Amino acid sequence: MHKRLFIPGPVEVSxxxxxAMATPMIGHRSPEFSELYNRVIPKVKKILYTDQHVxxxxxxxxxxxEGSIRNLVKGRVLVACNGAFSDRWHEIAVNCGKEADQLKVxxxxxxxxxxxxxxxxxGKYDAFxxxxxxxxxxxxxxxxxxxEVLKKYPDVSFLIDAVSCMAGVKIEVDRLGIDCVLAGTQxxxxxxxxxxxxxxxxxxxxKAKTVEGKGSYFNFELFLKYHEKGQTPNTPxxxxxxxxxxxxxxxxxxxxxxxxxxxxxxxARCRAWAKERGFKLFAEENYESVTLTCVExxxxxxxxxxxxxxATKGVVIxxxxxxxxxxxxxxxxxxxxxxLGELEEVLGYIDEFLNK
Amino acid sequence: MHKRLFIPGPVEVSxxxxxAMATPMIGHRSPEFSELYNRVIPKVKKILYTDQHVxxxxxxxxxxxEGSIRNLVKGRVLVACNGAFSDRWHEIAVNCGKEADQLKVxxxxxxxxxxxxxxxxxGKYDAFxxxxxxxxxxxxxxxxxxxEVLKKYPDVSFLIDAVSCMAGVKIEVDRLGIDCVLAGTQxxxxxxxxxxxxxxxxxxxxKAKTVEGKGSYFNFELFLKYHEKGQTPNTPxxxxxxxxxxxxxxxxxxxxxxxxxxxxxxxARCRAWAKERGFKLFAEENYESVTLTCVExxxxxxxxxxxxxxATKGVVIxxxxxxxxxxxxxxxxxxxxxxLGELEEVLGYIDEFLNK
Numbered sequence: 001m002h003k004r005l006f007i008p009g010p011v012e013v014s015x016x017x018x019x020a021m022a023t024p025m026i027g028h029r030s031p032e033f034s035e036l037y038n039r040v041i042p043k044v045k046k047i048l049y050t051d052q053h054v055x056x057x058x059x060x061x062x063x064x065x066e067g068s069i070r071n072l073v074k075g076r077v078l079v080a081c082n083g084a085f086s087d088r089w090h091e092i093a094v095n096c097g098k099e100a101d102q103l104k105v106x107x108x109x110x111x112x113x114x115x116x117x118x119x120x121x122x123g124k125y126d127a128f129x130x131x132x133x134x135x136x137x138x139x140x141x142x143x144x145x146x147x148e149v150l151k152k153y154p155d156v157s158f159l160i161d162a163v164s165c166m167a168g169v170k171i172e173v174d175r176l177g178i179d180c181v182l183a184g185t186q187x188x189x190x191x192x193x194x195x196x197x198x199x200x201x202x203x204x205x206x207k208a209k210t211v212e213g214k215g216s217y218f219n220f221e222l223f224l225k226y227h228e229k230g231q232t233p234n235t236p237x238x239x240x241x242x243x244x245x246x247x248x249x250x251x252x253x254x255x256x257x258x259x260x261x262x263x264x265x266x267x268a269r270c271r272a273w274a275k276e277r278g279f280k281l282f283a284e285e286n287y288e289s290v291t292l293t294c295v296e297x298x299x300x301x302x303x304x305x306x307x308x309x310x311a312t313k314g315v316v317i318x319x320x321x322x323x324x325x326x327x328x329x330x331x332x333x334x335x336x337x338x339x340l341g342e343l344e345e346v347l348g349y350i351d352e353f354l355n356k
Numbered sequence: 357m358h359k360r361l362f363i364p365g366p367v368e369v370s371x372x373x374x375x376a377m378a379t380p381m382i383g384h385r386s387p388e389f390s391e392l393y394n395r396v397i398p399k400v401k402k403i404l405y406t407d408q409h410v411x412x413x414x415x416x417x418x419x420x421x422e423g424s425i426r427n428l429v430k431g432r433v434l435v436a437c438n439g440a441f442s443d444r445w446h447e448i449a450v451n452c453g454k455e456a457d458q459l460k461v462x463x464x465x466x467x468x469x470x471x472x473x474x475x476x477x478x479g480k481y482d483a484f485x486x487x488x489x490x491x492x493x494x495x496x497x498x499x500x501x502x503x504e505v506l507k508k509y510p511d512v513s514f515l516i517d518a519v520s521c522m523a524g525v526k527i528e529v530d531r532l533g534i535d536c537v538l539a540g541t542q543x544x545x546x547x548x549x550x551x552x553x554x555x556x557x558x559x560x561x562x563k564a565k566t567v568e569g570k571g572s573y574f575n576f577e578l579f580l581k582y583h584e585k586g587q588t589p590n591t592p593x594x595x596x597x598x599x600x601x602x603x604x605x606x607x608x609x610x611x612x613x614x615x616x617x618x619x620x621x622x623x624a625r626c627r628a629w630a631k632e633r634g635f636k637l638f639a640e641e642n643y644e645s646v647t648l649t650c651v652e653x654x655x656x657x658x659x660x661x662x663x664x665x666x667a668t669k670g671v672v673i674x675x676x677x678x679x680x681x682x683x684x685x686x687x688x689x690x691x692x693x694x695x696l697g698e699l700e701e702v703l704g705y706i707d708e709f710l711n712k
Contacts, residue, residue, distance in 0.1 A: 002380045003388075010381045010594060018378040021595060024358045025369045025548055027672070032359075058550050059415050060590040063573040070571075092572045186591055192381055194414050194550045194593030215426075215571075216448045217419040234416040235542055237550030237593060238366060239377060316383070 003311055006346050007318035008135045008164055008292040008333040010186040010193050017191055017337075020246035021239045028238060034230030036241060041227075043248035044197055047256065048166070048181070050173035053200040055223040056244070058237040061163045061184035064196045066092050067218025068129075068180045071200075071208040072157040073098045077127040078119055080111040082141065083134035084321050085161060093129075097213075101125075107137050107324070110287035113145035120153050127157040132181075133165035136321035138294025138331060139283040140165065147176035157204055163187055166197065167251065168263045168291040168335045179204035185240060188263070188291050190336030191247055195240040200224075250337075263290050266334035266343050273347050277354060282329045291335035294320075296328070301354070303330045309353045315346050359667055362702050363674040364491045364520055364648040364689040366542040366549050373547055373693075376602035377595045384594060390586030392597060397583075399604035400553055403612065404522070404537070406529035409556040411579040412600070414593040417519045417540035420552045422448050423574025424485075424536045427556075427564040428513040429454045433483040434475055436467040438497065439490035440677055441517060449485075453569075457481075463493050463680065466643035469501035476509050483513040488537075489521035492677035494650025494687060495639040496521065503532035513560055519543055522553065523607065524619045524647040524691045535560035541596060544619070544647050546692030547603055551596040556580075606693075619646050622690035622699050629703050633710060638685045647691035650676075652684070657710070659686045665709045671702050 005012040026032040037056075044054045057064050069077065069092055076099040079090040093100035103119045105111060111130065120128065128150065133140045143160070150158045160181040162171055168188030173181060179201045186193035200208070200220055208220040216222065222233040251259055270293040271281060282294040297303065303319050303326075310316055320329035334343045361368040382388040393412075400410045413420045425433065425448055432455040435446040449456035459475045461467060467486065476484060484506065489496045499516070506514045516537040518527055524544030529537060535557045542549035556564070556576055564576040572578065578589040607615055626649040627637060638650040653659065659675050659682075666672055676685035690699045 003382075005381055005383060007383050010383060010591065013381045018380070018595075022374040022378045024374070025361055025366045025542075026359075027361060027363050027366060027674075028549070030672075059419065059573065060592070062590040063415065063419075066571055066573045088572075095570065095572045095575065097569045184591060186381075192593070192595040193384070193591040194596060213453045214451065215422055216444075216451045217415065217422045217574075219451065234418040235366065235540060235549040236416070237548070237596075239374075239548040239595070240550060240593075316386075318383075 001314055003314055003316040006315055006333050008187065008331055009184070011190060011333060011336040012338065013190065013192055014337045017243050017247055021192065021243040023239070023242040026238060028235045029231065033238065036245060038230045040241060040245040040248060043252060047248065047251060048171060048173045048199055049175065050199050052174060052202055053205060053224065053227070055198055055200065055227060056232060056236060056241060057196040057198060057218065058194065058232070058234070059196055060193060061161070061182055061196045062088065064182045064198050064218060065089055065161060066096060068159045068182065069093050069096050069098055070214045070218055071211055071220045072159060072180060072204055073127045074211050075099065075126040076101065076124055077129060078103055078125040079129045080116065080131060080141070082109055082111055082137065082139060083107050083131065084136035085134060085163065086131035089129045089131065089161065108139060108282050109284050110139050111141040111146065113142065113149045116146050117149045117152070120149070120156055125156055127159060129159045129161065131161045133162065133289050133291060135164040135292065136325065137282055138289045138292055139287050140289040141287065143171065143176065147178065151177055157207060164335070165289070165291045168260070170256070170260050173199050185244060188335040189247060191243050192240065194237045195244065262340070263335060266338065266340050267291070267293065269340060269343060270332055270334055270347070292331050292333040294329050294331050297330060303327055306330070306350065306353050310349055313349045315349060317346065357670055359670055359672040362671055362689050364543065364687055365540070367546060367689060367692040368694065369546060369548055370693045373599050373603055377548065377599040379595070379598040382594060384591045385587065389594065392601060394586045396597060396601040396604060399608060403604065403607060404527060404529045404555055405531065406555050408530060408558055409561060409580065409583070411554055411556065411583060412588060412592060412597060413552040413554060413574065414550065414588070414590070415552055416549060417517070417538055417552045418444065420538045420554050420574060421445055421517060422452060424515045424538065425449050425452050425454060426570045426574055427567055427576045428515060428536060428560055429483045430567050431455065431482040432457065432480055433485060434459055434481040435485045436472065436487060436497070438465055438467055438493065438495060439463050439487065440492035441519065442487035442490060445485045445487065445517065464495060464638050465640050466495050467497040467502070469498065469505045472502050473505045476505070476512055481512055483515060485515045485517065487517045489518065489645050489647060491520040491648065492681065493638055494645045494648055495643050496645040497643065499527065499532065503534065507533055513563060520691070521645070521647045526612070526616050529555050541600060544691040545603060547599050548596065550593045551600065618696070619691060622694065622696055623647070623649065625696060625699060626688055626690055626703070648687050648689040650685050650687045653686060659683055662686070662706065662709050666705055669705045671705060673702065
């Protein structure tokens with residue numbers, strides 16, 4: 001039996017999206033492909049509030065995390081670290097041979113504007129990576145405030161991992177002065193994995209042209225060169241681009257404000273439910289994620305047994321992340337095509353388990 | 357109207373493969389995924405005649421061309437160049453900051469064992485890249501003979517681009533002593549693009565552990581680490597792995613020898629047809645590709661007009677590659693799930709055009 005996914009990615013994919021993905025194949029150097037590409041990119045731009053560059057990489061988001069480092073770190077990068085995925089960005093920078101420092105806070109805490117300002121004021125950095133939504137801890141760090149700080153440092157490239165929140169929360173790329181923000185499609189985009197959506201500001205593109213050792217596959221200049229022909233540099237995951245085109249239409253038909261409000265409403269409901277049941281939230285207050293709720297297992301329930309029970313209902317949630325948080329937390333994702341009704345259904349099943 | 361693809365990738369994808377791809381989503385850290393992964397890898401090993409490492413990268417093959425360079429070139433790499441895609445490997449090596457020399461012959465010619473032996477005998481290289489099937493020219497260079505030569509140079513890593521022939525021709529990875537061979541799934545595998553199948557020999561894996569600057573996304577060590585858990589390092593293109601599992605079953609049911617014979621038969625038919633119609637083949641004699649036929653346009657037909665006509669029949673072939681060969685050649689692909697009957701149908705339509 002298929003278990004509907006309430007884990008923080010991959011998320012449950014609607015049948016119509018799966019069907020769009022199964023569209024018969026076309027050539028990636030054909031007019032048909034350029035039509036598709038030139039149709040979908042403007043929709044993504046609308047969803048990300050940007051007039052600058054939007055590209056599609058055929059990789060998981062981790063690939064383009066590496067890409068953004070290779071293209072935009074010339075000297076030394078500051079990596080904001082408050083969980084497993086922000087730590088990963090540091091590991092990637094080191095693996096790419098870049099000089100990288102960590103701005104580190106405890107798991108569960110947010111990265112705030114003051115911290116960023118203090119670290120950047122040293123003048124040591126030409127790039128800063130920020131994990132907007134830490135999937136491992138359910139913390140959403142304050143993008144708006146941090147973006148304000150970054151405006152004081154125009155020579156510092158502003159790189160954002162929005163993997164588990166892009167298309168679920170409003171990210172106004174141009175107004176916030178973001179140089180590069182990226183996300184895989186298997187989270188709040190509500191699609192299967194294998195494609196990464198990312199933006200590059202004009203300023204970042206100019207900088208990338210001056211950086212050595214970018215490689216080929218994630219090379220921004222090559223993305224730009226082929227973009228101008230309505231193509232991607234290499235054969236892309238065409239099926240996923242069909243799905244993205246379809247999904248953008250659905251998102252724009254729902255209305256972006258309504259979409260973001262739906263995510264906020266689900267998050268509020270999930271947090272309230274957890275507190276009513278006597279749990280705490282793992283995230284620092286006021287910085288709880290909008291797309292997933294990381295519940296601190298203050299009641300000491302058996303999370304594996306919970307998921308075994310949920311499996312009999314045809315759904316699955318996520319245990320805590322890694323050795324560090326497994327059993328101590330559990331995570332309920334509410335993003336993408338998920339509705340408040342579906343969330344209520346899952347919470348009802350968890351209640352059944354708690355009342356047994 | 358959908359045009360059935362007889363271009364050298366992406367190829368036409370059968371309805372059942374598209375449907376397999378649309379399987380409902382599962383988590384990539386779930387037991388369900390490990391089951392899928394541990395089911396599909398042994399099938400791929402059978403198809404590639406290897407007991408060593410087989411991995412799946414969520415990228416186009418170009419990504420893993422870069423990966424193989426990053427993992428297996430320590431000193432200086434020799435790049436066999438006889439067309440656009442082998443040239444690309446040189447460009448990638450340079451973009452990755454590696455020392456790279458070209459072993460260059462004219463487009464349309466094969467890279468032969470003697471040439472490779474002479475170049476490697478200089479002792480300058482610790483890696484050699486070989487494009488088994490040059491998609492731009494329709495030349496299939498002699499893998500068996502070149503592999504014999506490489507056995508004389510055990511310290512030279514043997515990297516193979518089999519992008520447009522893997523799973524269409526027999527490649528006995530272990531017997532031939534191949535260190536790394538890769539292919540995207542949108543060619544002779546008969547699947548949509550977005551996934552790359554690649555092998556790594558034990559020897560190459562040991563070497564990779566000693567190479568600096570591998571990055572993260574294409575890092576062989578990370579593939580191995582997660583493979584041992586029945587997983588991939590990052591969220592993979594799960595839908596394409598569902599399709600691969602299905603496609604492997606079909607291939608093994610057809611029988612590998614029968615599958616390879618079908619490709620040989622289609623190639624023989626296509627070459628004979630071209631010669632009977634007064635065309636030449638662009639590839640040097642005895643080195644014509646088995647998966648696509650590059651026809652030299654010795655009759656001076658209007659290839660664009662031909663494709664316009666074919667479009668009315670619901671099929672499409674490929675013009676020559678790039679500025680260099682456009683109009684001067686055209687390419688008919690016969691790989692993947694393509695049958696002799698379907699090839700005959702296309703050749704019949706081209707005859708209709710020629711007789712007009």
